[in-house]
Amino acid sequence: MRKSALPPRVIAGVDVGSGRVSCLIGQIEGGVVRVLGGGASSCRGGLRGGVVVNIPETAAAVTRAVEEAEAAGKCEISEVWLGVRGGHLQSFNNRGAYNIARTDREITPGDVAAVVAGARAIPLASDREILHAVPQGFSLDRQRGVPHPVGMEASLLEVDVHLITASSAHLSNVLKTVAQAGFEVVEPIYGLLAAGELLVSPEEKELGCALVDIGGQSISLGVYAEGAIKHSREIAVGSDFITRDLASGLKTSMAAAERLKIEHGFAHPSLLGDDAPAQTHGIDGRTPLTVRPSELMAVVLPRVEEMFTLVAEELQASGYAEAVAPGGAILTGGGALMRGMAQAASQVLGLNARLGLPHPERVRADEAWLSPQYSTAMGLLLCSQSPQWSGAQARAAASAKPAWVRKLTAALEGIF
Ligand SMILES: Nc1ncnc2c1ncn2[C@@H]1O[C@H](COP(=O)(O)OP(=O)(O)OP(=O)(O)O)[C@@H](O)[C@H]1O
Ligand SMILES: [Mg+2]
Numbered sequence: 320m321r322k323s324a325l326p327p328r329v330i331a332g333v334d335v336g337s338g339r340v341s342c343l344i345g346q347i348e349g350g351v352v353r354v355l356g357g358g359a360s361s362c363r364g365g366l367r368g369g370v371v372v373n374i375p376e377t378a379a380a381v382t383r384a385v386e387e388a389e390a391a392g393k394c395e396i397s398e399v400w401l402g403v404r405g406g407h408l409q410s411f412n413n414r415g416a417y418n419i420a421r422t423d424r425e426i427t428p429g430d431v432a433a434v435v436a437g438a439r440a441i442p443l444a445s446d447r448e449i450l451h452a453v454p455q456g457f458s459l460d461r462q463r464g465v466p467h468p469v470g471m472e473a474s475l476l477e478v479d480v481h482l483i484t485a486s487s488a489h490l491s492n493v494l495k496t497v498a499q500a501g502f503e504v505v506e507p508i509y510g511l512l513a514a515g516e517l518l519v520s521p522e523e524k525e526l527g528c529a530l531v532d533i534g535g536q537s538i539s540l541g542v543y544a545e546g547a548i549k550h551s552r553e554i555a556v557g558s559d560f561i562t563r564d565l566a567s568g569l570k571t572s573m574a575a576a577e578r579l580k581i582e583h584g585f586a587h588p589s590l591l592g593d594d595a596p597a598q599t600h601g602i603d604g605r606t607p608l609t610v611r612p613s614e615l616m617a618v619v620l621p622r623v624e625e626m627f628t629l630v631a632e633e634l635q636a637s638g639y640a641e642a643v644a645p646g647g648a649i650l651t652g653g654g655a656l657m658r659g660m661a662q663a664a665s666q667v668l669g670l671n672a673r674l675g676l677p678h679p680e681r682v683r684a685d686e687a688w689l690s691p692q693y694s695t696a697m698g699l700l701l702c703s704q705s706p707q708w709s710g711a712q713a714r715a716a717a718s719a720k721p722a723w724v725r726k727l728t729a730a731l732e733g734i735f
Contacts, residue, residue, distance in 0.1 A: 329355065329394050332699025333381060333502075334402035334510055335493055337369045337536035338362060338559065339653075340377070342384040342399070343688055343696040344392040352700045354684035355394060357693060358387025368536045368555065369405030371492045374499060381500035398503040400699040402510035403493055404539060407486035408450070410551045413438050416477045424472045426459075431469060431476070438480040448487045450509060453707075455479040455547035466546070481548045483509050508708055511539035511551055513698030514651055516705070517682075518675035519543055527639070528646025530675070531630055531664065532695070533654030535559040540630055542639045543646070550637040554629050558654030561622050566602075568618040569610055575599045580657070583615055586623045587659030587666070591616055623660070627667035634668070647671030651691040 327346040334341045343357040365377030389395055415438025417430060439452045457465040459473035468476060490507065497504050515530050523543065530541040536557045542550035561584070565576035583597045596609045630648075634640040647670040650660055655674055664672035677689065677697060688697065702708040 327353075329392075329396060330700055330703045331385065331388065331396040331399045331502075332402065332513070332696040332703075333385065333399040333497065334513075334693075334695040334699065335366065335369070335371070335377070335381070335496075336404070336510075336695075337366055337534050337557065339535065339692070340380045340384040341693055341696045342381075342388040343693055343700060344388045344394060344396055345684075345697075345700045347700065347704050350704070351680070352682045352684070352697065354392075354682070354688045354697065354700070356388045356390070356392025357688045357696070358384045358389075358391060359692070360384040360387070369403070369534075369553075370407060370489050371496050374492060374496050377493075377496045378499040381497055381502070385500070385502065396502070398505050399497060400513075400703050401493070401497055401504045401507045402513050402695045402699050403450070403485070403490065403507050404510040404534075404537065404553065405489060406537065406553050406555055407489045408483055408509060408551075408553055409447075409485075410481060410483045412455070412479060412549070413441060413452075413482050414477060414479050415439075416475060419474050419476060424474055426468045426471055426473060426476055428469055431457075431478075434476045434478045435480060438478050439482065441482065443484060446487050447484050448490065449482060450485045450490070450507065451481070451483040451512065453481040453483070453512070453548055455481055455549065456545065464545075479547075481551070483512075483551065505703070506708060508699060508702055509551070510695040510698075511541045512548065513702050514539075514675075514694045515541050515543070515548065515698065516701045516708075517677050517694055517698035518649055518651055519646075520678065521546070523646040523649070524548075526645040527642040529630075529634060529639075529643040529648045529668075529670070531648050531650050531655075532652040533558055533626070533650060533660070534652045535654070538626060538630060538654075539652075540633055542634065542637050542643060544639055544642040549639055549642075552633050552637075554626075554633060556626050556629060558652075558657070560626075561619055561654075561657075564618050564622050565615070569599075569608070569614065570602055571599055571608055571610075572602050572604055575604070575608075579610060579615065580619070583610075583612060584619055585612070585616065585658040586619060587662040588616065588620065589662065590659045619657075620663075623657075623663045624667055627664050630664075631668050644670060647673065649673060649675040651675040651694045653690075653692040655691045 360383035362380035417434035458477040
């Protein structure tokens with residue numbers, strides 16, 4: 320009798336950004352992500368720099384983004400892979416060692432878990448916790464560069480790890496927020512690493528490259544070399560800063576400045592065309608205002624230059640500025656959508672730069688979901704498939720409710 324294969328499980332990735340919650344729902348078939356639907360909801364009042372400052376407001380944004388994705392994908396979900404970020408995340412590298420004291424010195428998965436646990440054992444302030452300990456590479460009897468030690472023999476097993484720590488309070492608040500929205504968190508994952516799973520190929524990780532996620536209020540920088548993440552940092556500047564500069568520089572409202580930035584903004588002087596003026600409104604939202612692209616450029620370029628200068632300084636400080644030269648800079652995040660961003664990055668960083676795109680063999684998705692604004696959410700779908708990311712920090716959210724309870728509660732709230 321033929322066995323009927325189970326349909327692939329529906330999974331969801333929710334990226335809580337600095338001003339927006341994005342959600343993608345998909346299925347994985349044969350290692351390929353098929354995106355069923357997506358949604359996004361802005362949440363300026365509930366989030367600041369990736370940190371939840373208002374739980375009910377952010378929970379409502381999570382519900383809106385997920386329900387939009389559920390409607391687009393014609394499915395319902397109850398648990399999510401959660402992308403977290405923010406200035407409270409810190410990272411550094413550490414090393415762990417483990418003696419194999421048995422007569423048969425063949426390394427088991429238990430030995431690998433033990434050496435990684437040793438590398439995680441660091442003194443931490445009481446209000447901080449480890450979010451990830453990402454193995455960078457193993458050594459066997461001081462021989463470095465062993466990618467998969469299980470089954471090999473040695474008496475000393477060592478591991479280098481990239482540790483990411485988070486403020487326990489900020490992490491709890493984002494988990495509470497998702498629980499309040501009615502979903503269970505399968506795993507919280509640093510958003511930058513999730514985007515890296517999607518956009519940085521194993522070859523690029525080996526060659527050396529920098530992933531630059533330009534969000535609204537922050538830039539997340541990830542440095543990859545020798546096949547692993549070596550350095551990561553949250554830089555407190557993002558594309559919203561350009562909007563703010565435009566609003567104050569051109570004396571217009573934030574909404575008009577955001578529209579000007581998206582429709583007419585550019586990040587490199589080579590894109591200045593015939594300087595034909597664009598129409599907008601003054602700060603009152605009514606008085607007509609004419610803005611020339613050259614005026615726009617005079618405001619945008621200094622901020623873009625500052626953003627990439629901060630990235631360049633961080634690369635220098637990491638000690639990997641040379642190591643990332645072969646693969647160059649891979650840009651993602653909504654801020655990377657501005658025309659000329661890759662040229663500006665290339666000029667300031669002195670590296671080849673390009674917009675990161677998911678490999679077409681790994682992703683099947685409508686054009687809309689391939690936007691860099693969804694790369695973290697899509698990366699989370701991929702993370703759900705890898706044992707590296709699953710299970711280690713699984714935590715059940717306090718009060719996850721099934722979709723029908725959520726919708727009934729929302730309906731009742733609407734009535735009373
Ligand atoms: N077409 C565009 N051109 C220029 N900027 C854009 C465009 N589309 C979106 N942005 C900007 O991208 C930013 C939002 O990007 P994204 O959604 O990646 O941020 P986020 O995930 O909320 O923030 P963060 O990653 O900092 O936590 C906003 O500043 C927005 O104005
Ligand atoms: Mg983001």
